[in-house]
Amino acid sequence: MKTLIVDPAIHSRGGHHYAAIDRLQAELAGLGIDAPCLGSIAATPDVARALDCTAVFTGPVYGRDYASPREFEGRVAQTSRELARALKHPGSWPDILILPCCDQVLAASVARVLRRHPLKPPPQVLMWLLYGPHHQLAPYNPASIPCHDEARRGFTALLAALGDRRHLTAYSETEAMAAFYRKLLPFDVGVASGAGIALPSSPLESPSDTTDHPHLTIAGFANRSKGYRLLPEAIPRLLQRHPTSRFTVHGIVAGSDAEDESWIFDDLEKLGPRVDIRRGVLSDEDYIDLLSRTDLLLLPYDPESYSARGSGMSNEARRMGIPIVAPADCAFAWPAFEEGHGVAMSRYSPDGLAEATVDALSRLDTLKARASSAAVTAKDSLRDILEATVEAARARPHHGATHALRRLLGAAP
Secondary structure, three states: OOEEEEOOOOOOOOHHHHHHHHHHHHHHHHOOOOOOEEEEOOOOHHHHHHOOEEEEEOOOOOOOOOOOHHHHHHHHHHHHHHHHHHOOOOOOOOOEEEEOOOOHHHHHHHHHHHHOOOOOOOOEEEEEOOOOOOOOOOOOOHHHHHHHHHHHHHHHHHHHHHOOHHHEEEEEOOHHHHHHHHHHOOOOOEEOOOOOOOOOOOOOOOOOOOOOOOEEEEOOEOOHHHOHHHHHHHHHHHHHHOOOOEEEEEOEOOOOOOHHHOHHHHHHHOOOOOEEEEOOOOOHHHHHHHHHOOOEEEOOOOHHHHOOOOOHHHHHHHHHOOOEEEEOOOHHHHHHHHHOOEEEEOOOOHHHHHHHHHHHHHOHHHHHHHHHHHHHHOOOOHHHHHHHHHHHHHHOOOOOHHHHHHHHOOOOO
């Protein structure tokens, strides 16, 4: 069964996109299915080798300026040409198409390619809608409303090109994002975490001295929306107010939208031995090791960008039994707040981060106990989702002339 993963953003190791494709391929391999991918022309040679990735796409997913409808149409035209070129090779037409980070440009581009080939059987499509129609804005921000029509048209076109709602399965990582898309789009959107690295199946036990010497971590791709700019002011205040705490600040700056903010890490390196700075890509083993030694995870993400979005780091913290600090308005953190293993920042500022973290440290044992309890019931549903997708692809009826005509007419029963 030919399975293809398409993500125009994948270009380097580190961050969500690499982890998602790597995990998807590993899970599919467990089902006896190979799943090469199509990625950015900027994909490095090691990424191409490790992920069986063909460099295809010239437009960065996060590079849109949303200036006008013409900008959207131009990106769709470009992306669809590049995708069509990649699918011209013999044996490249997929039975299953996985879009781990789908936006309206990619949806409309896939639709355009499928409509050009009505006699070929449409693939079973599995996608995650990780962010709203404007990736930098909250879905309900009035400034994002012009992008809503783009999304409605792009995803509706994809559904019509598939010809059957049963050929499309969509997820978002939070109920807030899924609810937004359910109102906007003509198909259901479920809630499920995107693919991330495989983690230990049970919560890890913490060192016995965590209350006296807590280890706090912030890690990931250092985009502007991740809040690293709060740290040069917040961490010194935390060091003064909790003198036995230790910090690890990991951030991948290269390839982020904050490459001009490497000064943040330079400043943090001056804070002394209690602050460990890591700038490179971590292996899965090193990443899990870092989380296993973390007593409190700091997620000071910008509420404007993350009001409804999910967070891979938050998902991993939940599964590993690690309490978090995050802004009150970030949907990914609401389950942790409700279950008592998350502390909310009431203000998005260095002081707000410091105050929430001091509060968390004052009751860390309770937070960790509740996080461990929540981790017992946390479920990674990715294997179940992939098994259901493969089963649906195998169970589909033969693609005949009637179905091809329906797709030509744009019907989607």
